Amino acid sequence: MIDFLVGGGVFAVIAVIPLVGAAVCAALIGVRFARHHYLSREARLVEILPPPQASLAHATAFWNHTMGLLKPRWSRWLVQPHLALEIVASPAGVRFQVWVPGIVPPGTVERAIASAWPGATTSTHAVAAGESPLPQGAYTTGGLVRVGRGEEFPLRTKFDDDPLRPLLGALEDLEEGEHCLVRISARPATGLRLARARQAAARRQGHPGLGTMLLDAVDPTVSASTQRRVPVLPGTGDDVRAILTKASSPRLACDIAYILTTTHQGDAAKERLRGRAHGVGSSFAAFTSGTNHLDRRFMLAPTWWASNRFLGNGFLLCTAELAGIAHLPTDTCVPGLARAGARPTAPSPAVPRGGENARVVGDSDAGVRRPVALGVAEARQHTHILGKTGSGKSTLLANLVLQDAEAGRAGLVIDPRGDLVTDILARMPEHAVDKVVLFDPDDNAPPPRLNLLQGGDADFVSDTVVGIFRRIYDQYWGPRTDDILRAATLTLTRAKDPGLTLGHIPRLLADDALRQEVMGKVTARTGEDEALEDFWDWYSGLTMSARSAVTGPVLNKLRTALLRPWVRQVVASGPSSVDLPTLFDTGHLVLLRLPKGRLGEDTSSLIGSFALAATWQAVTARIHTSEAQRKDLCAYIDESQNFLNLPGSLEDMLAEARGYRLGLTLAHQELGQLPADLRKAVSANARTKVYFSASPDDAASLQQHTLPVLGAYDLTNLGAYQAVVRPLVGAKEQGAATVRTRPLPPGVTGRATQVRKAARRHAPETAAQPPARGVSPSPGRPLFQQRPFTVTDTRRGKRT
Template sequence: MPGLRYSAAQTGLSGILLDPATALRDLLDTAARVVTSPASVTGVLLVVAVLALTRILAGVRQRRLGVDARQITVLTPPEVDPKGAAALWAHLTGQLRPAWRRAVFGQPHLGFEYTVTPETGVAIRIWVPGRVPPGLVERAVASAWPGAHTRTSHTATGPLPLPGAKARQVLSGGALRLGRREALPIRTDYHGGDLVRDLISAADDLAPGQAACVQVLARPVTGRRVRRGTRTHATTVWPVALLREVLDLLTPGPVRRSGRTRVAAATRTKDRQVAMQDTTEHRAAADKARGGHWESVVRYAVAVPDTGNRSAARAVARGRAGALAVVFGSCTDHNYYRHRRHRRLGSALAHRRLGRGDLLSVAELAAIAHLPHDPAIPGVQRAGARAIAPTPEIPVAATYAKALGASDTPGGRSVAVRVADARHHLHVLGPTGVGKSTLLARLILDEADQDRGVVVVDPKGDLITDILARLPRRCADRVVLFDADSRSRPPCLNPLDTPADRAGTDRAVDNLATIFHRTFAQWWGPRTDDVLRASLLTLCRQPGVATLTDLPRLLTEPAFRARVTRTTSDPILRGFWSSYEELTDSARNQVIGPLLNKLRHFLFRQFVRDSLAAGPSTVDLGEVLDQGGICLARIPKGSLGEDTSRLMGSLLVARTWQATTARVATHPDQRADASLVLDEAHNFLNLATPVEDMLAEARGLRLSLVLAHQNLGQLPSDMRAAVSANARNKVIFTASPEDARELARHTNPWLSEHDLTHLDAYHAAARILVRGQQAPPFTLTTKPLPPAVPGRAREIRTAARARLATPPQAPTEPVTERDPDLSKPTTRLTVARDPRLS
């Protein structure tokens, strides 16, 4: 009744039932008093402050993760182990921070991203926050997938390429989250074999300007998060349970039992099929609870350029994005992925924000974030050759080691060959444009910097051009330069300016005859060889210094021939010239025609005459080798012709070898280490001494040969066998399949034929000696040359010309003086004055 007041006994549930309006009014009055009380206001403000602080802290953590973030591009190896992804994520679980650091600073997460564009193909990248130590992820990738390469960029960009300044694009996509409780697993044994292959196929045939990406963000978790997420049965949180009990009191119905009684009663009513299903799910959840766990979110997006018809672009983007999402339907097992729309999708992709994600085991994460297994997928950026780390005994660059480059494994330490081991010679093989010349230039600059003698023969010209622009200033007084393109007179290295002893003369003649024979083998016969040898011996045994220009006069001018042969004492030579005089003019022209044809073609060039036939030699290659000189022969085939360049380079090598064999008279401990660097070496190894004997003897005489060329087919069979056996340090750039089949005998089982044929540019395989013992092969990348010094080449050339006009100094020992700008001493070579400048 209106005037009736309910008693105290009628408060509570009975009061609410008898007079709900009054009870509701009292409840609102009580709530108003609570809200307006100071304690309540303080509590509300405190809650708001805590929530705001939590929000700010989350933003600070996210920004800290983005500071110094880097992107690691993973190049897929030729063969991918399907178990490698599980090994990677199990390895990276070790980056889990201690509990107090996770609570204060948060746990860094990683981003495993697939990006597909028509321009660059399929790129697989790992986004790494700056808080993760450098090299950790790179080493984990190399360990999980042997042969994979990583390229680290310290400027992290978004997974999707940005449009141009005035271009617009339509972005469509979303997020994928687990559809059931996260204790239940998704499929890990994908029936198609490779989820990533289907993702790439779904993004195939993109039009220009379009791009697709799938981003998997994950961070390792442990403790309560894992225990709560991997419960084997569903439980209800306490607010839901309390609300259920209140509703049971307010609404009539049968009494509900709780606890074990309720579970037991429900179990008794289930049929056998449901019971089996629950048992299977419990077992699957128990399996998922084992091992490491990650919290993850999957996002996907497709960008389509807006060319004016936005609705059409949106339809294309939605269709492409839907194709990506459908692929994840194959992960359905006890759990499945459900599509969710994502607001501000572009910002979330670019900033890699990871809030609360789904709990996945290592096996589940590996099923959706791995490298493609199929080697035939087009467009995937592949590593080619595997990366092999050098063994610890491989030396690093130092004073007594010649730098080769840097290891291409994480860490990238320098690798080198000891000077003593370099005496076993270095064989460098690789086609044009792979970094061979860069390696040679660095070796030559290192020799010059360490004051070791070096002779370089370059039939192209670019190698010596690069060296001249980078030589230290203190090396200018040690340079001897032969440059076919220079207008200045070159030094003279007369091949007939031989030692006074008969053995030296015979050796010089044998080398000259053999060089001409091998250079012009197609037109060379026994009579031509006989005429050349007899003529050279006759000229060399005359008083004074003969030159190659005297040879045509000896064969064609009777008066000159009579004057020269009159003093010849050798009966065999006298008999040769007697029979030569008895020949008719036509017979004589037939005999000497092939020789004069080749010789005149050679001597017609002014540079050749000035370098090899201008009188006594003005360069002593023995001093170059012994006193740290730098002899650079730039003889490009484009300027001299192939035959002339080959002939002149062979003559320079012959004189270098003569200077080397003269070291026999020097005690072994007093022989200075020197190098002979031959680019396109097969053109210049034309000496009378067999190549295998030359390589074997040069090691004892401390001359290190660097033999560089493009392929094994350029070497004759005997030379190929000699280089393979005696040039025991080998650096192999990318090789043809035919060469790789033979070279793999030096690198198996570490590097196969496939690895040798798939080396990238400036990437090489090396097998070198360490203290005379063959070390296992490894891979390296050549270091780029230092920047060219403006005006340095002109300065070096000027100094080399000035030395030709400098009169000889006495004594002839090297004079050491201090460069005012540098701490190292400068060694000046004593070079005779060029008689042409008198």
């Protein structure tokens, strides 16, 4: 050995040491790049839409959660995954995303984000290895950010405002073609590296380090003299406390980089981009504390850094420091930043998923995707559907009706626009084709007849007709109009003649002979009615001009509807051609297509209200049937504010309807459409709520039904065909949940025509025959264009 050293072996060893060192360094670098390549396989990008409100505490919770990525001790030396939070800015706006290595189980980071930032939504897609979030540019620049002092010293963690505000401000007003990427990479740190902070604190307190103790073992005098020459400086205690405070928190190895690119060429574009990069790098000065700060460093090959989420040794940050740098904005207003919509919320496990006795509303958009259904029995306690135009109400209604048709359940649909019934007809199940009754003014065939004055309690019918007219024409209603219409309807109804209709009211008021004939029928069937006779005696004593004055307002309102041939055929052409109680008991669907553009708003409201009144008469007739034998019936009423015109309290009606197994599904656009009493009744008695996107004013009121799970912000930021459902299960109202309603199934070619042809059997076969001379209208003639009739002025003895 001595001969080897003397013979020049020393110089050979010295020459080999650099080569060995270079080989070791190359091997380490190779291992790191191999790890990076391994982590990049099947990697994912999780794009985050921030919630309306966020705080640094939320970010701290997220980065604490990432400590769960720490692999077992025996496998850490092979590979330890890291995450990269990226802020990507362009002229289109700013977005936040997290790069996730392929070895991290799917859903882990997404759930961590959802739990750390309540209300945030995520979308995940695969990203190829080496895929850059920035487009290829003509010029690219960037920089690295490192701690200015030792990594054991803490950065600033207390802020009055959002610490990202300077950075986001530097990213505003990007020109077309300019893009910026800020990336913060982090992975859990362990082992000896964490212990160095405590060792640094000990050295600052004057305690000997490992080197000092080794030197002391060799020569204690040298060590002692050295310690005497190292004084403890003022402020060292503060430094030690700061180091130990940071050391007591979970820490991560971090790296910060920013890259900017532009597609423009030329010196001007390059200088502008360099100035922008200077502003981005300078924004990290916001994290300067009394003990440490962040420095900008030169970046070699920025294009490579943009394409590779590489993390070397990095520098240590505790979770509070990292949360200050890498978090979702806490400012409520950030230009160009898209916010999350409603908070996705999973339904209660008690909510049914479907089945024979449930109607599926949609699918949950939080947690495990599952159907969300409403029980048929719970529907008897009514459903309130509210949402803006185009939010998805009609699609939901059509799906619910089609499910009833498939299950053979009876239903009533009132559609004031026309599209709802059209969609239902095109998708009607084949076995339900023969169970449809259709009222449609655009159908060439005669419509079914629905004589509201036929059958039922005369007083109830009269109250219903008068109440409907009074609610629709509330601004033009007076006591005399009420008096005339009530007496006329009572007279026609008490005559118990199925051929008498609303169309006879004008002739009843004008033709003395007809009036006497009808009153004779009333007397024959019910005995003398002094109140009615006194009224008609008073009426007969009026002059012609006085009669015109008192009947004009009544006839004006009747003409609004009855001058339309289709309306006249439905309500004023003779006895009813459909038996609603039987139809509902046998699972038929009664569809009323009442487009306001075709009939007029008042006429559409009038016919829809008549149909609802007839339905109410049909279900109240079930009082003589045991509750177990009553069939479920659901009335779907779109633009419901136009048709809830029945007399009496809606609150009482909703309460009674449950016993008759009638469930009302009331849909409309905004709360302001409902009168105060109606709004209160719907709020209290429609126990299942389905809310699509609502206005801010409505959301402030509706959130009383969805809190504490979902608030006003969620109700105003629902997406298209996304709804909040607060279901009733059993007798208990469950917590609110968000769902995605299902699109309509594709229409069946020719099905609508098939249904229309089958429904025509409910139309009257022939025109109604007059039950008695002068009572019914002549076939084929309008009610207001009958043959001349004689009117006697009893005061002047004239005949006209």
